[in-house]
Amino acid sequence: MRDPYRELAPLYDLMAADTGIQAIYAEFQASIREALKSHHVGPRVVVDLACGTGNTTVPWVAGSRRTVIGVDRSEGMLRVARRKSARVRWVRQDLERLRLDMQADVVTCHFDALNHVLGADDLQRVFVNVARLLRPGGLFQFDLNTLYFLRWLSTSEKLFRVGPHAFTAYNAFDSKSGVATFHQLWFVKQGRLFRKVEVSVRERAFDDADIRLMLRAAGLRLERVTVQRRLNGRPVRKVYLAAKPR
Numbered sequence: 001m002r003d004p005y006r007e008l009a010p011l012y013d014l015m016a017a018d019t020g021i022q023a024i025y026a027e028f029q030a031s032i033r034e035a036l037k038s039h040h041v042g043p044r045v046v047v048d049l050a051c052g053t054g055n056t057t058v059p060w061v062a063g064s065r066r067t068v069i070g071v072d073r074s075e076g077m078l079r080v081a082r083r084k085s086a087r088v089r090w091v092r093q094d095l096e097r098l099r100l101d102m103q104a105d106v107v108t109c110h111f112d113a114l115n116h117v118l119g120a121d122d123l124q125r126v127f128v129n130v131a132r133l134l135r136p137g138g139l140f141q142f143d144l145n146t147l148y149f150l151r152w153l154s155t156s157e158k159l160f161r162v163g164p165h166a167f168t169a170y171n172a173f174d175s176k177s178g179v180a181t182f183h184q185l186w187f188v189k190q191g192r193l194f195r196k197v198e199v200s201v202r203e204r205a206f207d208d209a210d211i212r213l214m215l216r217a218a219g220l221r222l223e224r225v226t227v228q229r230r231l232n233g234r235p236v237r238k239v240y241l242a243a244k245p246r
């Protein structure tokens with residue numbers, strides 16, 4: 001399968017520097033750190049799944065001797081991540097076939113990464129893999145874009161400027177399959193010219209009842225669902241906290 005993040009990898013952190021995105025990263029960290037405290041879990045081993053360029057992974061390293069692992073299937077994204085920290089163990093694996101011989105206190109998976117898993121069976125497999133990886137009492141935090149958001153995104157075409165580059169975003173939503181395809185057409189500045197780069201990423205939404213059932217079937221308990229962002233009064237992004245019972 002072609003990696004949709006291959007072309008995006010060198011551009012990803014330019015987008016992630018946006019203050020709105022940095023605020024979302026800070027909220028992910030604050031909510032999992034608060035959950036670890038209230039559940040009396042010491043994060044000695046942290047695994048960040050779909051870690052991308054490591055923005056959700058590297059903060060775990062600061063001022064600690066804990067073991068931190070970042071997992072992603074995109075070699076391009078991991079290449080950027082490796083430059084940020086030699087303390088993190090960067091692993092190239094697909095979440096659907098995840099095999100790490102260890103027990104983690106906390107597993108995270110952020111920035112709609114699980115929306116990239118398009119089949120319910122595939123997501124179930126990911127949850128089973130996470131349950132195997134977590135030690136009893138361990139916590140799993142992830143976030144998802146909602147169906148409302150995926151539909152809403154398909155209603156507009158926009159032009160964005162990112163540093164010296166620009167891209168247009170056009171999103172299509174297929175109501176039969178429930179899959180949204182995000183098309184980006186980048187104009188990447190190179191000297192006096194622009195290089196055209198096309199990227200397309202597919203996402204699917206899952207509702208809370210299905211997530212709860214799938215987590216339960218994997219041996220995990222859904223502890224809470226928090227609405228992180230709303231649009232027109234409707235949730236567009238939610239953060240889920242699950243625990244592996246002791």
Ligand SMILES: C[S@@+](CC[C@H](N)C(=O)[O-])C[C@H]1O[C@@H](n2cnc3c(N)ncnc32)[C@H](O)[C@@H]1O
Nearest residue numbers: 050051052072073074077094095110111113116
């Ligand atoms: C939107 S990025 C999020 C990256 C990072 N968590 C962040 O917040 O900046 C989604 C990432 O999920 C990864 N990804 C998607 N599906 C995956 C899978 N099945 N296995 C491993 N990585 C996957 C992509 O390669 C990409 O790096």
